[in-house]
Amino acid sequence: MSLALKERILMNIEKPARYIGNEVNMVKKNPCDVDVRIAMCFPDVYEIGMSYLGIQIIYDMFNRREDTYCERVYSPWPDLDKVMREEDIPLFSLETQSPISDFDMLGITIQYEMCYTNILQVIDLSKIPVFARDRKKSDPLVIGGGPCTVNPEPIADFFDMFYIGEAETSYDELIDLIKVYKKSDMTRAEFLRKASHISGIYVPSLYDVVYNDDMTIKSVLPLYDDVPAKVKRQVVTDFKHVTYPMKPVVPYLQATQDRVCLEIMRGCIRGCRFCQAGMIYRPTRQKDVGMLKEYARQMLDGTGYEEISLSSLSSSDYMYLDELLNYLISLKETDHVNVSLPSLRIDAFSLDVMSKVQDIKKSSLTFAAEAGSQRLRDVINKGITEEDILNGSRQAFMGGWDKVKLYFMMGLPTEQDGDLLGIAELAEKISEEYFDAVPKEKRNGRVMVNASSSFFVPKPFTPFQWAPMISGEEYTRRAYFVKDSFMAQKNKKSLKFTYHDAGISVLEGVLARGDRRLCKSIYDTYKKGAIFDAWTEFFDMDRYIDSFKENNIDMDFYTARTRNDDEIFPWDHIDAGVSKAFLLKEWKRAKEGTVTPNCRMKCQGCGSAVYGGGVCFEAEN
Template identity: 60%
Template sequence: MNNKLALKDEILLTIDKPARYIGNEVNMVRKNPEAVKIRVAFAFPDVYEIGMSHLGIQILYHQFNLRNDVYCERVYSPWPDLHKIMKEQQIPLFALETQDPIKDFDFLCMTLQYELCYPNILQILDLGGIPLKSANRTDHMPIVIGGGPCAYNPEPIADFFDIFYIGEGETVYDDLFDLYEQMKEDGSYSRQNFLHEAAKIPGLYVPSLYEVSYKEDGTIACFQPVYEDIPTVIHRQVVENMSESVYPDKPLVPFIKVTQDRVVLEIQRGCIRGCRFCQAGMVYRPLRERSLEMLKEKAYQMLTSTGHEEISLSSLSSSDYTYLEELLTFLIDEFKDKGVNISLPSLRIDAFSLDVMSKVQDIRKSSLTFAPEAGSQRLRDVINKGLTKENILHGAGLAFEGGWNKVKLYFMLGQPTETIEDMKAIGELAEEIAERYYEIPKDQRNGKCQITVSTSFFVPKPFTPFQWSPMCTKDEFLGRAKIVNETIKSQLNKKSIRYNWHEADVTMIEGILARGDRRLCNALIRVYEKGGIFAAWSEFFDDQIWQDAFAEEQIDTDFYTTRARQEDEIFPWDFIDAGVTKQFLLREWHAANEETVTPNCRQKCAGCGAMKYKGGVCYENQN
């Protein structure tokens, strides 16, 4: 063994969970690095247990490695114990498959799932020996690419990436790799030339090739490309036929327990529901289903190749999958007697769902989840939840009669137009659900009722109808949580109800980063330099680090959070066409303020614009 690897082995014996860094998992791809033309390091800017649970990387890892000329490897954020050692001993960050330094790769791709992971982007670059800012990189350094949901507003991290991939990863990576190979072979490659040509590929945004100017009030005056031959609008790339798209049949199996330690079967992409707070429900439109035959085949292949004892059906709203009953019948008949559990997130709680869950879950151990998001019907209409109190109480009653006694309720505080009555309604709804349980004869109950109420705090995300809405302040968030807490404590069945809420200071940082612009980049560097990595983890989040960094860069954080937006304001993300049009989002913003419900996509087309991906006619183009 060479000295480099021996040193790593010696170090790994001194840190927590060394299996995070050794690779060699079941189904890991092995190739000869000398026999490929392109090496890709795919990074997840969080710890191994989180990154290994992410379906997107599994899909692209499989897709990239289907190419004989590409070797895709993985890298995750080193935990603080190893981070410290690597900094002190100047050990370069390495990929798991070959243990080679990532600075020697052609591409470094990162998936951007959560804003609080942004300091870990800088950690990966820094430990990898790659300059933090794109402008400081040479021709011999990797091309750094970011994608995923946070790429729908890439501006707060624009300085750190060479390219942002806008849309679904299965679409244009082959075009990018082919361009890279061609320019390397014909001698025309330079970093600048390659990025210029890459910017012409649909869905690829090269931030260094765009300029932004600001008005005196701090809002954006103009955003435009520096060359005439690159697009002014970046169009999101979409997989139109999910049944023919690539999907792994041999997913990686981790050595240690990870967050989602199971086979994940994505049954569809997109959502018909139209909740006005939900970014995923907007940017993943339109709904696209995988065929029943494909899902049956992939379920069998993945369970056979991994040995996992659980399979989870993944989607934003699983109950809306057309062939759900047939798929579940197949999974139960095929795998239940083989000790395979079936996980069913994102189901509406109705008679069919409860019947299925009773077959695949241990009712005494499991809990059911409802996400009303708002306590009152008025506010549920504002957010277009499409759920009535009668729906909730009926579903809870069916569950209690079926043997369940544990219910989790998820709400969001601080949404537009929220009143004190709306806040109190959260506790009152929990009480009504508890009362529904105790209406059941005592000899038919399964012990005491356990209701857990959780509230997060609302962040108006890009490409949602609420992107014009201001956020609450930290004190306002906490004040609203106090009202909910006091209401719950005043209920007759308060001993059956437990309440917890999200950290308000974390939410404020999320809001700044979700809605920010390029002026935040230097502040993020300061956060990293002050030790602000793993900010998504409560034990490592330090609000003072963030406040100091913003102050040093003279960032007015209220500008990004509590300020109301004008309807004609240019947003930092307006140069992206995410499918849904700004006109549609504005109509929905007006409908929210009028407390008007918009039917879901199967009831009536609302003309959001996303049907253009399926050959449909956009409502906007008819006017």
Template identity: 45%
Template sequence: MNLEHKLEEILMRVEKPARYIGGELNSIKKNTSEELTRFAFCFPDRYEIGMSYMGLQILYHHLNRTDHTYCERVFAPAADMENEMRQANLPLFTLETKTPLREMDIVGFTLQYELSYTNILNMLDLSGIPIRREMRDETSPLIIAGGPCAFNPEPLADFLDVVLVGDGEELLPEICRRYGLWKRSGLVKEAFLKEICTLRGVYIPSFYEPFYSDEGLYAGYQKRIHEAPDRVLKAIVSDIEAIDFPVKNIVPLIEVVHDRAVVEIFRGCTRGCRFCQAGMIYRPVRERSKETIHKLALEQLRNSGHQELSLLSLSTSDHSEFEAMVTALMEDCKREQISLSLPSLRLDHFSFKVLEEIQGVRKSGLTFAPEAGTQRLRDVINKNLTEEEILSALDQAIDLGWNSVKLYFMIGLPTETQEDLDGIVDLARHIMELAHKKSDHNKGRFNVTVSVSKFVPKPFTPFMWCAQDTTEAFDQKHFYLKDRLKKIKGVTYRYHDSFTSHLEAIMARGDRRIGALLYAAWEKGCRFDAWTEYFRSDIWKALLEDYSIGTNHPSVSEIPTDAPLPWDVIDCGVSNAFLRQEYESALKGYATPDCRYGCNDCGINAYTPCPWGGVL
């Protein structure tokens, strides 16, 4: 029985079979030929998650607009599908042409979050492709990866042939083009790797060999190949206004997490929150003009029939033409009955005017991310949001008829004390008091949700040297908060599992030796670790013990600022000197103003123009 036939039978038995059929509006069918570089874009999670990710649509477009490459999609099959596939001996296949992955030229994974790593191993295995690089041969597809987690690729270094760091719009099609030429050259794979390793943003793990001190600490790396660069600088698209943005997006047939038109309005962020990796690795800020954004939005809506439009960026209100842009978009959306969604808004007078327009009577909740409970700690993390700002925004919100607010905090931040935890409780209480004072407006039905996540130190942030709290410390803080918050009427408290954050830190700051742990976890059945219902904490806990990864392990404990770091081989464009200086300021409790008030010398303008210093 052929693949398609087997698949049809299986699809009658599995949940949500349409995850595996492809055929969506605007998905691309090309005539497959030997000339084409066949690229499999793999998202190591379910279809519904992956299809909500704009980066997929962007790269799918940039690869398929070429005549040398055909990009197809692959997602991680859910547990029921995996079982059926293994039983029927059905290899993992692409959605567009149902081609087994092992017959593709390049298999590329996007690394969005650390807890999807076991799915990558599993997807390779389901494809019949050897998981470890050393077990693969000249006939295996090239296994590559990119995305935010590629800035510390070391935990996956044993499994990947190529890692692409930074913006992919130009680099990825170039890799595919050169692959096509190489394929016809008859040279060995190593020759291709040597050729591309000099391109900006290309890291070839096998060309570098880490070494360790007698105490077993990461001590640096050696190059194995002379041509490889000493450090790999991220790829940067200097002008995103000039580069194509997709307007014929694939429209999923089934409901996905975000079913909407999306326009990225700018990349990067000038705010400089010290815990935030995205705020550092996506520098500098690069904007699309309001005219381009408007045009892209309308075209996308026309080509998809979507009923919702969302603007994508790290801080929507910071776009330099924000008010004019939103006013114009709002007008069109209203006329066309499109709902406009504006994530990460700063709640000032204009935003309220906008929210009032676009939400009308049915108001969704308001969200704030103070991240820390006291002004002192907010200065430490460089979060420019004061209690007065929050309370005055709420004052307006209540007047306008909002009756619920969500607050996001992080616990375990560097220098945190009990006072900071009390600050979280106090802020929630102040908000409730404010709401009660104005109770004639909403008859006391006001609701505050306090959602608490745990600090995970991430590479290329000023906090990359900081320790993470132990799971015990996290749990203690959690109970402390829970006891106090539950006494305030109208407050809902949300908290996530501590152990997953612990694992996230191990993957985020781990060195190449973490690969063995990952492999063992996959072997023992770990998949979908980010899903509570599939997370096997028992297996992971036992493995951490086997691999002696305790609370003193460098991935979770404090690292001296002069120690070599596993991700030193990558250069994100922001200088280590800047990160170190920001770390020192943090410990002294000094805030650093937004770059738009004056350049803070992060170093990115050594590689690409950054016009934002002092524009405000």
């Protein structure tokens, strides 16, 4: 195989191993022997992209088809980006090192809003017209997938299609259609029209958005009768037999996830009102524990990894967790396998497990308290109480731990200074628990309580999609307020408080609930040189602010407004499973501070039962 980049270039950039492919378990096929060539992209640097389980699943799934060759591509790091522009080098795939423009389809997974400029980087460097309307039949079809596609409107102009939901259901049908498209004289427009008939495929150019005078949306309607008015998010219901990559590609470079990643469950029963994942991956579905043990064994053997981690939104809710963890711990003794634990609910079982797989002196306990007062935790439906946290901490301190991590969000709906004060007070109470539980002679060093906070960003398809976001200045004021209240605590030397950058959160807020009118601003921001905006060292807020100004976009319109109950949202033509009526009911309950029981305790009729699987039918099994 010859490389796309010359020696002179590879030897003068950081980590050339990002661009040469050839890893263990990489799939090798001859592109001449297949009908359809797909390039799958995670629009961030290789080490981040290779850590993402979703692409490994799709890569494995596509390559099981004999008529298809799926290759990988990641964002070139800024050093190589510069060289590629200067020397006019087209972006290439890792496997065959061939230009992306030679492929039939470019699939891009969209995991966070701050990668939007990287999407443009990838399309642009591939020499594909950035705006979908400018593409010809010879250009690859550009399709987006992943969590951000539940509101793909701010990037709608750059994509021919979006795949809404889980890849395992409808891609075969799409690939079959691409085969016909390639072999016939079907036009690109005709193809897209036909693709829109496939369940879960959203073709943004086939919808017309009309706005009201107050800038809100009046309607989003399909241009033709045969195009579905609503695109249904795809969900795997037969979760027990879903494909999984037994031999994932093993990078040479140390990826962020340098371990086997075992998905145990999709979805979450908890229904925290700020959490988009907890709403859009419904219904909660569990994998068979016997199957998972077998997978763990095979994946460790097939990759040579020394470590395994579990993937799910809330591992403590996996019903067979004890059995699975006990099995994995047994591998530690026999096979030197390290088990990297997900954040578990702290109780006697999890503390016992943790003591077996972690060095207690080095590890810390994590509580996602999210809010500082019980009142506010009820508003967000976070079912953890102060008592849970204090009891858990106490048990852990008696077991030998002396470090606790706490996660919070600031700027949650209805938040008052009193709730913020609770953050410092909770940290203080935990430290007092330590001094109470551990006698002087048994203390080595000092107890440490590390609280960190992000700023709340309202997301589509959550009960808080109606909620206003506070301003960047107010975020900063609240952060200082909390910081000061930590300084007033008795055990302040044992407490630490850190928080995220407010600017990025405000921007995420604009993009998360944005509409199609933002596309041009994102394009202009990219044209100003923005790439790798998820990396603080490259992020420049002013590029965005300038682009918004030039395009007469008022950021406050997207962030600061309280939306009316009956407002039509830019994402209302996407059917994510959970109904708008359910979300609205939850928004009202939030404002009352009423807690909603989880899916296993009592079904709330959220709408996801239509998929016909998972927790909705658990009681019947």
